Amino acid sequence: MGKRILVTGGAGFLGSHLCERLLQDGHDVICLDNFYTGRKDNIVHLMDHRFFELMRHDVTFPLYVEVDEIYNLACPASPIHYQFDPVQTTKTSVHGAINMLGLAKRTKAKIFQASTSEVYGDPEMHPQTEDYRGNVNPIGPRACYDEGKRCAETLFFDYHRQHRLNIRVARIFNTYGPRMLPNDGRVVSNFIVQALKGRDITIYGKGSQTRSFCYVDDLVDGIIRLMNAPDDVTGPINLGNPVEFTIMDLAKMVIELTGAKSQLVFKPLPEDDPMQRQPNIEKAKKLLGWQPSVALRQGLEKTIAYFESELSKGRF
Template sequence: MRKYNGRSQVLVTGGAGFLGSHLCDRLLGEGHDVICADNLFTGSKRNIEHLLAHPRFELMRHDVTFPLYVEVDEIYNLACPASPVHYQHDPVQTVKTSVHGAINMLGLAKRTGARIFQASTSEVYGDPDVHPQTESYWGRVNPIGVRSCYDEGKRCAETLFFDYHRQYGLDIRVARIFNTYGPRMHPNDGRVVSNFIVQALRGEPITIYGEGEQTRSFCYVDDLIDGFVRYMRLEGPVPGPINLGNPNEFTIASLAQLVIELTNSRSSLVKRPLPSDDPMQRQPDIARARETLQWEPRVQLREGLARTIDYFDQLLREGS
């Protein structure tokens, strides 16, 4: 792997997003040169404005559905709207971002000899009939539903990554990301943690879908980024996929009550019908990550929520 002055040249697509901006922080902190490519559809300059003057950071406004010509040692492909509100806004573009974006980034990796990381998702498992979900489970996905633009787009991207690995010998890393939360989440992205926190801080009713008995596993962003970097630092052929997430499972109703407690809110709970194809269970089996990466989450939900609440409280006070 090429290095200049002992530093790797790293491309992060979607680098102005929630996860991407934290990854840029981590990579710069380790001394690498970072190119952040983002079309700012769901990403925000606010997330990276503290990096804009950094001598080893470069922001490129770029859509990954078009080729990108840069010289890099590593690629983290994170570009894609990841919340239902955003990826259902323009489902055709969502599929293009996953599929064309994967093709373009894989082509770049092939040309430069870069190691490439794909931010896949637990949504490749669909509404699972296996619990918890292991990497060997093929999933139960509706190919024509309203969530399919994201679910099937990510599944196709995984196919492309493994075919490039088998056909061209590309050094790939495929991580399946489970629910993640923390500072820099978009306040209006429709995800359960940000929804609950914003509603609670505003004193609005907290919206529960169904009876709130569906379960999720919540990983704090710092833990997840540590998993990314550990995975990319492994030598040898380790294409994955590897689940990255917190195996502790919580009902949505219990999450709502914890958010109310931590915000000292008087918000009540309001129930709405379940959205189409919304999975009832989501919990990662992380045995492979523990064994391969010596990784597991360290930040517990109460601690992570407190940090995230502080971020949103400041955001709302600023009127952002």
């Protein structure tokens, strides 16, 4: 028999894929979202499923439902969105964690926190392992997200120690795929949208900074494996693709796959933008038997096809 599972941020890019997978696995899913960055289009195909329920709710307010498991994904995750209302971003991470941990404590539910590679800041260690404590600017423009997520991790481990809560924490690295927002300011969606619209592709800095890109299906598999791991596997565990690409490599691949005639335009690097970001996933390999299987070219082809479909419907 399936579990009753709450997914906060369930109408977002990552949350909608997770809801879909949990339904496929036979669970009863409550999708919770305030639709700040989530979209009904992402979950409309699930609405008629008899084990799917949608709730419009903001995690900064308490919630009273009966559940077996909670996946806490609620928080805008792209710089454009989380910097638009930085106070609310911090509240979503901190108050949201407190409210969901309180719900888990009351219902004795297992709870997962979607943390982020941003807790490492602009790293002085490469690649990043889970015991690296990071290089974060606590008063910079990205701090609302970076420090909010760091505080959420603190709360999760304090609830674990103080209340014996069954927790899981994943530090998620760059993830891409269908249902990304076209205007979210992330590099994959930016490049694809610019290429499909025949615009020049904007590169910040020299394009030599590196990122590691994980396809969404791989990431969802890692999240579920972590949630289903033995109770002593709390994390934090890095989830991401360790294969590193420069931003320039990505731009050239997008131009090739879209057949665009876009030129490259260079602009100054934003403040506190990390130069390197690559996960060490040895812990995930050892404890979860997990590693990504979708190559960047293969994942980009699927993502481009999604954006082409959205463009043909006039959605951006």
